[in-house]
Amino acid sequence: MKRQVARQFRRALGTPRPVPAAALPLHASRCYSTHPPNAKLNLPIEYGSTPLLAHSADVVQKNIEIPIEVRNGATKKLNLFQAVNDALGTALAEDESVVVFGEDVAFGGVFRCTMKLAETHGSERVFNTPLSEQGILGFGIGLAAEGMRPVAEIQFADYVYPAFDQIVNEAAKMRYRDGSNGRGAGGLTVRMPCGGVGHGALYHSQSPESLFTHVPGVRVIMPRSPIQAKGLLLSAIRSNDPCIFMEPKILYRAAVEQVPVASYELPLSKAEVLKEGSNVTVVSYGQPLYYCVEAIRQLEAQRPDVSIELIDLRTVHPFDRETVFSSVKKTGRVMIVHEAYTTASVASEVAAAIQENPDTFNRLEAPVRRVAGWDIHNSLAFERFHLPDITRMYDNIKRLLDY
């Protein structure tokens, strides 16, 4: 069943092309990717022109986080799954202790992230496992405990729960309990596709990151773009902490940009200020950032006196408090956005940290707003009302400004 759905996803994940209405006998509301004809805010994301992606090599050259010789070197147009594939290929090539495995990874993976890796690096290092998430994670922890750098794949983040015990009780605590013996599961990286995709319903849409942000000992990372996917995944694989790497599957094919060909890392637990501003701080990560950019653009167009700062957390646990705090000290107003449910979420933690810090608390001019999925399950027909969209972000920024 899982596989069948995955196959449908692969087809559906292609960049949506406008289809002439006449060619389509179906009622418009039956089509998952359409938007209402009168909408001005909730328009489809133009991934081909969004400022969040490096559409040319000279944008890459301005990225000071990437070593100068790498960013001035060759770049290649990659989408997010190709960037993941590139990072895995790089990791496998440069370190023979790297091993890649999971359900259906040998033929290339249901999202194509492991294409050609088995052929290039051998079926001993890139292989299928039986269909058992607790087995995959336990196996990965055992490999890591013996000094390897396993990269395990969970086919959908929605299916990580059988492995929860292995992640929380074992991977996260292994170094702590081993003490001065010095062993641990730090070599482990767990990749999992996450997030809404338009029609994933209950079990192909979830964003369970906050379940892992409550776990000391793991790092939880979510990239928003191919450049990030490559740099952050390489950092995660080389990191000595167990890393949970969540890939927004809606971006696998949609997000395309110029990615440096050479190997590079991006820092973990370090946020990135995407746009500077002085009136409101918007904090987000992963796919909603594209909506944030649109909401901000619309609002700034209407209110030229207002400028909004946008921050990408990148690592949601442990998150970069300093960058968030210094932004809030400047703006005094905050909105935190993500797809996951609102209650006890990453937004809750960021909001609490802002409230707790005297410097940011004193500076707040409006209550912190959490814009996230409602506390309901992701149901098939209602996704457009459930996940935060441009209109909700626009409305919430307005409320912050008008408070």
Added chain:
Amino acid sequence: MKSRMLQRVQLRASTATVARSRVAALGSVRAASSVSQRPNSEFVQFPGALKSAFTHSLNFENPESYKALPTYRVVDQHGVVVDSSFEPDISEQQVVKLYKDMLFISIMDLIMFDAQRQGRLSFYMVSAGEEAVSVGTSSVLDPEDVVFCQYREQGLFKERGFTTKEFMSQLFSNRNDPGKGRNMPIHYGSKKLNVHTISSPLATQLPQASGAGYALKLQKLQNPESKARVCAVFFGEGAASEGDFHAAMNIAATRSCPVIFICRNNGYAISTPTLEQYRGDGIASRGIGYGIDTIRVDGNDIWAVREATKKARELALQDGGKPVLIEAMTYRVSHHSTSDDSFAYRARVEVEDWKRRDNPLTRLRKWMETKGYWDEAKEKEARDALRKEVLREFSAAEREKKPAIKTMFEDVYDELTPGLKAQMQELRELIDNYPDEYDVGEFEGGKETLKS
């Protein structure tokens, strides 16, 4: 009829082309699904079961129609050798060492159990009745073989060379405990002895052992000069009901991992008897289902345990590696732990019977006596010496300082995160402000270590 035949030919031709192109595209990747049903074959060639013969009789396999798997033994309850092919492969001195290792564990168990009852340590678990499984397996594994334990394998640590001081440092969580006082008592671990630190969640170590075994296999492939090693993993029959058992056996078999799974089937998981744990023929019968070489041995017979483990290790390294399952039948003579009174769910007389009639220590002792290796005087001398040693290290460990308070924040991440540094500072300020509320004196370095 004719047209049907024609269609068939066409179909076969087209499948063949698909199969060829797929094989070419996959290169070295194994494609198990490229099997097809031959005409008039007596076997079903479904991809899921390759050599299953057709049958025309409707017959469900009934577990009871199979005899229980036999239990291998070398020496019987009276210390008499029953396997005529058996020749001890170790010297008198080495046998005596193994006996003393078992004796050490049983003596330490009694002392520590009482110490817990006096409130001098928080918790303890004895391994009475199961000493032969841990000491016996350990004695035939290579010291460099990697081991994962459940918690009732003190004998393995002892046999591998864990010192009395190391046992006591862990039990009293003092500053010499490599676990830095973070784990409950009996959660031992040793990098030097290649034994991973024990964790309480049951069976989690099983798929980890499969992964570790696979790591050992890869490391041998990548460096052919290195030593071939196996991974051994211990678990009780109760833990085998966990999903992780299933995951571990299956993945070890499909990835051909050199792992020896050693099940201590002692009849009880806390209060739950095996009748409420499973309805099949123990754990051993499951191994076959996973395609794993399996043996059931008498866990009270150290010689049977040794012979089986020796052979299992050979098998595990054969043909590039594969898993092996050993089910060692024993009886949990002791309470489950110091937090358990087992007479609440089983008869005292049953336990006394096992203690008296069939006990791994007395069985080996009887065998040693027939060989002239052991007698009452040696027994008394050994018991006294071991008891003195345990008590000496006991009181030394009890007097040692606890680890520095700072260590409670360390090793969560590779480095202290800014968030953890802030929390450490907060604790420090709290202790500064309420000095009478916290006893920091017994921790090495007192509160000073909380300065980041």
